[in-house]
Amino acid sequence: MSGAYEDAYRLSLENPQAFWARAAQDIEWVRRPRAVSKELPSGLVSWFPGGSLNTCYNAVDLHVLAGRGEQAAIIHDSPLTDSIRSISYRELQDEVARLAGALLSLGVERRDRVLIYMPMVPEAIFGMLACARIGAVHSVVFGGFAAGELAQRIQHASPKVVLTASCGLEPGRVIAYQPMLEEAIERVSEKPQHCVVLQRPQQAWQFQEPRDHDWETLAAASPQAGIAALEAKDPLYILYTSGTTGMPKGVVRDNGGHAVALKWSLRNVYGVEPGEVFWAASDIGWVVGHSYIAYAPLLLGCTSILYEGKPVGTPDAGAFWRVASQHGVNVLFTAPTAARAIKREDPEGKRIGDYDLSELRSLFLAGERADPDTVAWCERALDKPVIDHWWQTESGWPMAANCLGLEALPVRHGSPTRAVPGYDIRILDDAGDPLPAGETGHIAVKLPLPPGCLRGLWNDDAGFQQTYLERFPGYYQTADAGHFDEDGYLFVMSRTDDIINVAGHRLSTGAMEEELGLHPDVAECAVTGVADELKGQVPLGFVVLNAGVERDDEELEAELVARVREKIGPVAALKQVCVVERLPKTRSGKVLRGTMRKIADSEPYRTPPTIDDPAILDEIREALRARGYAS
Ligand code: COA
Ligand code: AMP
Numbered sequence: 001m002s003g004a005y006e007d008a009y010r011l012s013l014e015n016p017q018a019f020w021a022r023a024a025q026d027i028e029w030v031r032r033p034r035a036v037s038k039e040l041p042s043g044l045v046s047w048f049p050g051g052s053l054n055t056c057y058n059a060v061d062l063h064v065l066a067g068r069g070e071q072a073a074i075i076h077d078s079p080l081t082d083s084i085r086s087i088s089y090r091e092l093q094d095e096v097a098r099l100a101g102a103l104l105s106l107g108v109e110r111r112d113r114v115l116i117y118m119p120m121v122p123e124a125i126f127g128m129l130a131c132a133r134i135g136a137v138h139s140v141v142f143g144g145f146a147a148g149e150l151a152q153r154i155q156h157a158s159p160k161v162v163l164t165a166s167c168g169l170e171p172g173r174v175i176a177y178q179p180m181l182e183e184a185i186e187r188v189s190e191k192p193q194h195c196v197v198l199q200r201p202q203q204a205w206q207f208q209e210p211r212d213h214d215w216e217t218l219a220a221a222s223p224q225a226g227i228a229a230l231e232a233k234d235p236l237y238i239l240y241t242s243g244t245t246g247m248p249k250g251v252v253r254d255n256g257g258h259a260v261a262l263k264w265s266l267r268n269v270y271g272v273e274p275g276e277v278f279w280a281a282s283d284i285g286w287v288v289g290h291s292y293i294a295y296a297p298l299l300l301g302c303t304s305i306l307y308e309g310k311p312v313g314t315p316d317a318g319a320f321w322r323v324a325s326q327h328g329v330n331v332l333f334t335a336p337t338a339a340r341a342i343k344r345e346d347p348e349g350k351r352i353g354d355y356d357l358s359e360l361r362s363l364f365l366a367g368e369r370a371d372p373d374t375v376a377w378c379e380r381a382l383d384k385p386v387i388d389h390w391w392q393t394e395s396g397w398p399m400a401a402n403c404l405g406l407e408a409l410p411v412r413h414g415s416p417t418r419a420v421p422g423y424d425i426r427i428l429d430d431a432g433d434p435l436p437a438g439e440t441g442h443i444a445v446k447l448p449l450p451p452g453c454l455r456g457l458w459n460d461d462a463g464f465q466q467t468y469l470e471r472f473p474g475y476y477q478t479a480d481a482g483h484f485d486e487d488g489y490l491f492v493m494s495r496t497d498d499i500i501n502v503a504g505h506r507l508s509t510g511a512m513e514e515e516l517g518l519h520p521d522v523a524e525c526a527v528t529g530v531a532d533e534l535k536g537q538v539p540l541g542f543v544v545l546n547a548g549v550e551r552d553d554e555e556l557e558a559e560l561v562a563r564v565r566e567k568i569g570p571v572a573a574l575k576q577v578c579v580v581e582r583l584p585k586t587r588s589g590k591v592l593r594g595t596m597r598k599i600a601d602s603e604p605y606r607t608p609p610t611i612d613d614p615a616i617l618d619e620i621r622e623a624l625r626a627r628g629y630a631s
Pocket of ligand 2: 241287369493
């Protein structure tokens with residue numbers, strides 16, 4: 001007998017029209033869609049054509065009208081400022097409508113871009129929703145990125161307005177945003193016309209007239225903006241994510257498919273009901289923050305926790321349990337790296353006992369592979385279901401999960417369980433042919449993708465085709481590798497490209513290589529991700545110096561590390577660079593990054609038959625041994 005998950009999954013693939021038509025009833029439309037989907041030449045579909053809606057209305061105003069006005073929409077819990085602020089749906093409506101009015105007064109029109117470079121404060125979410133209210137397209141840039149990454153995004157998205165704050169906060173230090181934003185603006189050809197700045201007490205912003213505006217003054221003086229009726233296909237946001245080159249990819253999400261899929265997912269994947277408390281312990285700069293701090297909890301009428309702190313050190317390894325207990329969190333979502341950090345400081349999970357976690361039903365983990373040890377530790381320590389689930393910026397919501405809202409399936413450690421309804425996941429070999437259970441290959445999703453997934457890349461149709469659709473015609477290429485077991489459980493093992501995953505942050509080794517390569521003493525370089533007990537992976541750089549350069553290795557390495565930190569941001573976490581004589585390459589000149597990674601991680605490797613000179617691998621091993629790798 002099949003269960004609720006099996007029934008939903010089958011219906012979603014056999015009759016997606018019926019499946020998604022039903023989910024779409026949960027959204028308040030200005031004009032109901034003409035159809036559920038319409039095929040596009042790319043092989044994707046346009047979801048809910050003819051439909052018109054407003055995402056902000058569905059996430060905010062609707063709940064006030066429905067009697068949730070006094071319920072907390074957002075609770076900002078900030079151990080870094082020692083404060084807790086609760087914002088009701090009614091307050092949220094007022095803040096967002098006035099900020100939207102401010103954007104209109106600055107000349108922001110439909111489809112204009114607004115870049116949001118902000119720390120974990122509620123105003124960041126006000127900014128996203130204000131854009132959604134008037135049909136502007138937001139692009140949030142993670143606060144841990146520095147001037148170089150910021151400049152690339154401003155250059156590409158050409159925002160009319162930047163919403164920012166005077167600073168972000170990290171344990172023990174204040175991150176002044178102005179120097180980074182000024183440098184980024186200096187570097188771009190088309191400058192933003194306005195910056196709206198949230199002045200935080202920890203750091204003052206030097207206002208530049210007439211470009212800069214004080215957030216509070218401007219919003220207070222602005223009338224509330226009305227709600228724009230947008231086409232389902234209109235872009236809601238652009239979120240840049242690391243690709244294999246130094247240039248990030250601008251993933252574009254629409255309004256209609258996004259609202260339907262996100263609301264459906266919170267209920268059916270995470271098992272959350274309206275009015276409950278959901279906490280995604282991530283950052284609004286990542287997709288997890290977009291989908292599960294901002295949009296999904298608000299679309300469903302939940303209370304969303306916005307946490308400005310760390311799993312450890314703010315003040316201790318009990319921080320997550322304190323927050324969960326204090327705010328009655330029902331479902332918590334974080335990255336495995338956060339769980340590893342807690343486990344390292346509190347191996348017995350003793351601090352959990354200090355708090356009442358009776359409201360907490362489950363813990364979801366994603367952002368990187370959830371190693372079985374970490375999952376087992378969380379299960380033991382919490383005595384609640386711990387659910388690994390797999391997705392990416394491009395999908396916007398889970399592709400494989402144990403859908404607790406439908407039916408809890410038995411957990412298998414190391415697997416994010418089964419494909420989520422809407423996703424027809426296949427494992428393909430290099431030629432694009434399907435592989436049987438047990439065999440590892442490329443993880444691909446048969447087209448069309450369900451609603452909520454990317455519609456394309458901002459101003460880059462060719463890049464979209466080439467990155468995701470060309471390699472396996474008829475499929476979306478996830479760039480992850482893995483296999484199914486006999487029961488349809490998916491195992492996601494690694495990336496098939498040069499993207500690495502550091503503490504749940506997706507980073508491009510290509511971007512770091514570009515920065516290292518710009519140093520005047522560097523002839524060529526490579527960056528690879530090596531295993532790290534806490535962060536999963538960390539980047540490790542190799543550089544070959546220009547002929548004739550005589551430098552103290554240590555001094556140069558420190559300079560290179562500082563350069564990447566300054567240009568890309570501290571989040572790149574590149575802490576070690578090895579100066580080597582040569583890089584191992586194939587005869588055609590391709591750097592053997594994978595082989596270097598295996599040597600560093602002391603894994604067995606095969607000397608590639610196409611290698612130019614096998615002796616280089618011995619040199620690399622020696623250089624790595626000197627730094628404590630390759631034991
Ligand atoms: N602004 C400025 N700097 C930031 C930043 C931000 N928003 N976020 C991180 N950084 C800095 C950190 O301070 C750190 O700097 P350091 O090199 O001076 O120590 C550096 O970037 C690396 O950050 P990160 O890799 O996140 O490590 P961390 O020391 O801040 O925390 C853990 C690491 C172990 C606590 C980690 O487990 C964690 O919780 N990471 C976040 C997981 C996450 O939310 N992932 C998102 C996907 S769900
Ligand atoms: P991001 O786009 O930043 O969310 O990163 C997405 C990538 O993180 C995926 O393509 C995977 O490589 C990895 N990832 C995310 N969740 C998981 C998971 N549960 N298991 C294995 N890898 C994961």
